[in-house]
Amino acid sequence: MDHLTQEQINNAMTKTYGTPRNFLNAVKKYGLGAAVSVALISNANAADVTATVDVTSVVSTITNGVTTVSSIGLAVLSLFVVIKIFKWVRSAM
Numbered sequence: 001m002d003h004l005t006q007e008q009i010n011n012a013m014t015k016t017y018g019t020p021r022n023f024l025n026a027v028k029k030y031g032l033g034a035a036v037s038v039a040l041i042s043n044a045n046a047a048d049v050t051a052t053v054d055v056t057s058v059v060s061t062i063t064n065g066v067t068t069v070s071s072i073g074l075a076v077l078s079l080f081v082v083i084k085i086f087k088w089v090r091s092a093m
Contacts, residue, residue, distance in 0.1 A: 004040070009039075012039045012040050013036075013039045015039075016038060016039040017035075023035060023039075026038070
């Protein structure tokens with residue numbers, strides 16, 4: 001799907017919007033870029049794409065980051081608790 005022919009684009013537009021008037025109404029409502037993108041993505045052109053996106057590195061990065069964020073959050077929460085306890089004990093004296 002590196003290069004689409006004019007015929008493929010015309011077929012996608014016709015399949016999505018039906019008539020030129022419907023396309024123009026979509027352009028007025030959403031803008032040209034959005035109207036063309038919807039037509040090209042929502043049709044058979046999207047079915048031609050068989051490659052899958054490898055997200056394992058992203059998931060592992062997020063998973064590793066969760067432990068770091070959790071430990072920082074726990075440290076901050078502990079600090080708040082210690083401050084509250086200190087103020088509570090100080091007020092009791």
